[in-house]
Amino acid sequence: MPISSRESRILIIGGSIAGLTLGNLLHRNGFDVHIFERTPGHMEGRGAGITMLPGLIEGLQAAGADVTEAELGVHLPVRIALGNQGDILAERTFPQTMTTWKRLYDALRGVFPADRYHDDKTVQRVEQNEARVTAFFTDGTELHGDLLVAADGLRSAVRTQLMPEVKPVYPGYIAWRCLADESALSSATHATLFNRYAVWFAPGQQGIGYAVPGPDHALVPGKRQYNMVWYQPVPEAGLARLLTDDDGHYHPNGIPPTALSRTVLAEMMARATDLLPPQIAEVTRVARTRFFQPILDLQSPRLVHGRIVVIGDAAFTARPHVAAGVPKATGDALALAKAIHGNRGDYPACLQAFEHTRLRVGRTMVGRGQYLGAYMEAQLKSEAERLAAETARDPERVMLETAAPFDYGEGLADYHARN
Ligand SMILES: Cc1cc2nc3c(=O)[nH]c(=O)nc-3n(C[C@H](O)[C@H](O)[C@H](O)COP(=O)(O)OP(=O)(O)OC[C@H]3O[C@@H](n4cnc5c(N)ncnc54)[C@H](O)[C@@H]3O)c2cc1C
Known part of the structure; x- marks a missing residue:
């Protein structure tokens, strides 16, 4: 009743x-x-880092949070696709605001x-x-x-x-996440990365990176942070090693960043230097926080x-x-x-x-x-499937589709009205 x-x-x-x-x-x-x-x-x-996708600011405001999109995050006007040599493969106007969960x-x-x-x-x-x-x-x-x-x-x-x-369900890859202080980046890396949302590419690897507010929600230049996500294939059997700390404790539901094994971290940074665009590898080295999450559906x-x-x-x-x-x-x-x-x-x-x-x-x-x-x-499938995936990978398309507004069945009317 x-x-x-x-x-x-x-x-x-x-x-x-x-x-x-x-x-x-x-x-x-x-x-x-x-x-x-x-x-x-x-x-x-x-x-x-959190991408301010359509509907989010309206939801927060309806819930009583007295905030505007501009106050919440770092505005990035452009996206780039970055090759593994650090070269810019594509660039497009793509305005978005990036904030943090906190x-x-x-x-x-x-x-x-x-x-x-x-x-x-x-x-x-x-x-x-x-x-x-x-x-x-x-x-x-x-x-x-x-x-x-x-x-x-x-x-x-x-x-x-x-x-x-x-x-x-685990589909066979993890995401490394690194968060670096803006002031820790070299000027060359800062110039390429900081004011643009980057989608980057390397053989068998992929990722994104973008600026977010600083630890105290600071938006002033010099006090912000850079957030990087690196997708890396890892067989399911290999997860246990990554989830085990230096004292041998296994953390099946996620290992805290401070508990990550020193060997695992060193391997990650060495792999980044070998494989990733140099600007992104630098982020892994200078980051203040590093952790990973198994990807799950x-x-x-x-x-x-x-x-x-x-x-x-x-x-x-x-x-x-x-x-x-x-x-x-x-x-x-x-x-x-x-x-x-x-x-x-x-x-x-x-x-x-x-x-x-x-x-x-x-x-x-x-x-x-x-x-x-x-x-x-x-990446963990047959050679033919890997080759087919490599051939189908189009950096410009990935750059435009990743973390992009998409109609999940709620309609994007508000978004289109605003942009
Ligand atoms: C590492 C990481 C990166 C992410 N990056 C992004 C991103 O870039 N963009 C994005 O949109 N989303 C991202 N997400 C997802 C995003 O954080 C969640 O979608 C979002 O927080 C909304 O989730 P939720 O409130 O449903 O659940 P959660 O945020 O997971 O919160 C669940 C809460 O329930 C509590 N809880 C659990 N069990 C119990 C219990 N038995 N009793 C009481 N409390 C309990 C937990 O402590 C937690 O606070 C990320 C998530 C993680 C883990």
């Missing part, structure tokens, strides 16, 4: 971009909303009521019946709600409980399970080539807030249209990531 928003308690698991965007939207609409985040304290950056998190967290954000709180499992849903936490506490939203990321405990068959067949909804990376995770994780998380939150608000809490019924639309967006996004990652995926 529909109930008023004030009486309706919504539990959000995961206090990152998806959870905070949704939490803010629902709080502003008068719902009794609580966010539960397992990380203690204020979360730190992930060393990840900048967005701070903007969203800053406007969410502190007494409704519960950090150091990990959900272990959930239960539901026709009347309510209950979250059970690892500290032994439990809480009831009318709706529970799983925004708990790629390794979502809630999704794993509801859909244990849904598992991330994740697709959920359903988003709605009675009074439980799965959104953001917990529902779909696409390869970074699309740069759409954050815009998609924001879009999920906007669509869910609209569905809930428009129907005043008639939960299972009001979520059908939401699920239909967002499943389509998620599938399209994962498919787009697979298309853009096809060259890298071919």
Whole structure:
């Protein structure tokens, strides 16, 4: 039975971009909303640059973050394709703003009521019946709600409980990520890289690089950072070595940057010097932060399970080539807030249209990531497949398609109106 928003308690698991965007939207609409985040304290950056794709700024503003695109990031007017000798293969006007995960998190967290954000709180499992849903936490506490939203990321405990068959799929390559202070770059490298979004090429390798705000969100020249992503083929059997630290501890769900083995890091930088454009190899050497993530595809067949909804990376995770994780998380939150608000809490019924639309967006996004990652995926396949991928690789096309606006089924009307 529909109930008023004030009486309706919504539990959000995961206090990152998806959870905070949704939490803010629902709080502003008068719902009794609580966010539960397992990380203690204020979360730190992930060393990840974020492309401000269409819809993202509108989502942040709707969630109450008082920000403009210009304040959020570094504006880059041009893209270049860089060959492995450091030569510019192509150049095109392609205006985009680049920011960081931390900048967005701070903007969203800053406007969410502190007494409704519960950090150091990990959900272990959930239960539901026709009347309510209950979250059970690892500290032994439990809480009831009318709706529970799983925004708990790629390794979502809630999704794993509801859909244990849904598992991330590894397509055979990783992404090294390096973050360097602007002031650490040589003047020649700075001149080539800093004011342009670079998509770069080397045999069997590919990557991107672009400027982002500094550690304190600084946008002033000299205080910004350079963010680099390097796609490198690694057989699945080779991952364990990369995920093992110098003390022999294995980190199956991701190794912290500070725990990376010194040998693995030295090998990475030596390979970069041998293979990559010299400007990019320099970034690997002078970087302040270096880490890697295995590339993964994740697709959920359903988003709605009675009074439980799965959104953001917990529902779909696409390869970074699309740069759409954050815009998609924001879009999920906007669509869910609209569905809930428009129907005043008639939960299972009001979520059908939401699920239909967002499943389509998620599938399209994962498919787009697979298309853009096809060259890298071919690298561990037969010689004929590698040759075919090499022949099909067109630097100018890759430069224009990577992290570019794409219609995932939400429409790009706003974007085209603005540009
Ligand atoms: C290294 C890296 C680089 C990335 N680069 C980009 C990029 O360039 N562009 C882009 O758009 N996106 C990028 N992404 C993806 C982007 O960070 C996510 O899409 C975005 O943060 C939205 O995700 P989310 O909020 O759904 O999940 P997440 O950001 O993964 O957040 C999930 C949250 O849930 C919490 N949590 C997990 N389990 C529990 C539990 N049991 N109980 C309570 N809390 C829990 C986690 O601590 C986390 O804070 C990157 C991600 C990573 C990891």
